[in-house]
Amino acid sequence: MNKKTVRDIDLKGKRVLVRVDFNVPLKDGKVGDDTRIRAALPTIQYLISNGAAVILCSHLGRPKGGPDPAFSMKPVADHLARLVTVPVHFSSEFVGTEAQAASSRLGQGEILLLENTRFHPGETRNDPELSKQLATMADVFVNDAFGSAHRAHASTEGVAHHLPAVAGFLLEKEIKYLGQAIADPARPFVAILGGAKISDKIGVIRNLLTKADHVLIGGGMANTFFKAKGLEVADSLVEDEALDTAKELLGSPKLHLPADLVLANAFDNAAESQTVDAGNVPTGWRILDIGPKTVQAFAGLLKGAGTVVWNGPMGVFEFPNFSKGTFGVAQAVAGSGAVSIIGGGDSVAAINQSGLSGKVTHISTGGGASLEMLEGLALPGVAALMDR
Ligand code: ADP
Numbered sequence: 001m002n003k004k005t006v007r008d009i010d011l012k013g014k015r016v017l018v019r020v021d022f023n024v025p026l027k028d029g030k031v032g033d034d035t036r037i038r039a040a041l042p043t044i045q046y047l048i049s050n051g052a053a054v055i056l057c058s059h060l061g062r063p064k065g066g067p068d069p070a071f072s073m074k075p076v077a078d079h080l081a082r083l084v085t086v087p088v089h090f091s092s093e094f095v096g097t098e099a100q101a102a103s104s105r106l107g108q109g110e111i112l113l114l115e116n117t118r119f120h121p122g123e124t125r126n127d128p129e130l131s132k133q134l135a136t137m138a139d140v141f142v143n144d145a146f147g148s149a150h151r152a153h154a155s156t157e158g159v160a161h162h163l164p165a166v167a168g169f170l171l172e173k174e175i176k177y178l179g180q181a182i183a184d185p186a187r188p189f190v191a192i193l194g195g196a197k198i199s200d201k202i203g204v205i206r207n208l209l210t211k212a213d214h215v216l217i218g219g220g221m222a223n224t225f226f227k228a229k230g231l232e233v234a235d236s237l238v239e240d241e242a243l244d245t246a247k248e249l250l251g252s253p254k255l256h257l258p259a260d261l262v263l264a265n266a267f268d269n270a271a272e273s274q275t276v277d278a279g280n281v282p283t284g285w286r287i288l289d290i291g292p293k294t295v296q297a298f299a300g301l302l303k304g305a306g307t308v309v310w311n312g313p314m315g316v317f318e319f320p321n322f323s324k325g326t327f328g329v330a331q332a333v334a335g336s337g338a339v340s341i342i343g344g345g346d347s348v349a350a351i352n353q354s355g356l357s358g359k360v361t362h363i364s365t366g367g368g369a370s371l372e373m374l375e376g377l378a379l380p381g382v383a384a385l386m387d388r
Pocket residue numbers: 194195196197200218219220221237287288289311312313314315316317318343344345346347348367
């Protein structure tokens with residue numbers, strides 16, 4: 001990676017501001033799932049054992065540009081205090097006199113969690129005044145929030161211009177795997193794209209068609225390709241406004257569409273189902289999954305791959321009767337022996353449900369950010385960090 005990390009900077013006696021992703025689900029005023037908090041601990045512990053005072057900040061939910069107790073970080077501070085052995089302080093402001101005072105008081109080896117970054121309207125506007133004010137509280141900035149790195153906000157991008165700025169371990173790992181897959185993949189490089197809509201991922205398909213050896217298409221997005229080819233899709237989800245783009249992308253010999261499909265006569269797990277070859281979708285039916293021949297064909301291309309990137313389920317895997325395609329492909333990815341990278345909220349949920357998450361190389365924590373990397377775009381929160 002060409003960016004500096006926490007390993008490349010002197011931390012002793014420094015106040016270190018860390019942008020983390022503590023955007024956790026809250027339940028009855030408590031942290032519902034602490035996966036993201038635990039994921040940040042290696043960076044936090046590294047900073048502490050190297051003599052830093054640690055100031056943490058994150059957004060939580062979508063407060064409407066002002067303080068809202070429903071999105072307070074206080075429950076996160078309480079939870080964090082139980083996971084670490086050092087003192088955890090909380091500032092009920094993100095920036096301001098209280099936050100400033102708390103950060104100056106902060107001792108080496110202690111943690112201060114600031115209130116929700118989005119309680120300040122300047123955060124999402126990337127207000128330079130806010131970035132400067134934030135920077136005055138610290139000597140060093142660490143970005144460890146990959147899921148927010150595609151957004152140029154004051155706490156992700158702006159502040160990095162006012163302090164020596166480096167990556168934390170989580171961010172480093174994401175950039176290492178996703179960046180390597182795009183820049184210098186072990187070949188053959190096979191990309192699997194699915195999910196509901198083609199329009200969310202046109203940039204990704206385009207870029208991967210230039211980088212990968214094969215691009216396998218499944219899920220709802222395949223339907224628009226079928227229609228663009230003049231094949232019948234009946235009641236399937238289709239995006240007519242993407243038909244021209246689909247037609248253009250169909251020209252690539254790297255693009256592989258499903259050969260067979262599992263249909264339903266309603267959008268319901270309990271609907272009647274049948275498996276047909278592509279093009280043979282009868283009136284009143286809709287495509288909800290890829291069929292067994294397709295799983296086999298995709299598995300054939302995945303076998304012996306050097307790199308696999310997967311974003312987007314192959315069907316409506318939330319319905320057990322239409323999940324076989326997604327889980328079949330998960331099996332093939334896990335057994336491929338390739339460096340395998342899974343991104344996207346629903347795809348990650350699917351790999352976790354399949355019980356195969358331990359058999360893939362990297363599961364990305366950032367849906368939008370991972371898509372932007374696969375699209376070949378620079379993430380503002382990463383670009384602003386110091387070069388190695
Ligand atoms: P990710 O979060 O992994 O990026 P998306 O959000 O793009 O994935 O798409 C996931 C959604 O796509 C799932 O909710 C799934 O039910 C839906 N989906 C997949 N295939 C189809 C299909 N054939 N018809 C309708 N919806 C589909």
